[in-house]
Amino acid sequence: MSGLMDKLKDLVRGRPADPAARLMREDANLSYEEAKELARHKDPAVRRILAARPDLRPEILYYLAEDPHPDVRRQIAANQATPLLVYPPTSRTA
DSSP, rough: HHHHHHHHHHHHTTTTSSSSHHHHHHOOOOOOOHHHHHOOOOOOHHHHHHTOTTOOOOHHHHHHTSSSHHHHHHHHOTTTTTOOOOOOOOOOOO
């Protein structure tokens, strides 16, 4: 985990107004717009850290649940704030 944190610190160093830098602070309240921006961040490490936050709105969690990176999806699955995803029943052909 410290390697991930070091990577994220290197990513945001020198840009204190960057939402990714605010993500590093556990006590930081992210706005809805900041969370949306971070959910689309190019670095999966940023998206994974975002996915662990217990204060995300459900629509951000749903969006991250379909992330192409498996570590982000695993983090969403482990997040207690993630709403249950309801999948339609599998259709069967006769």
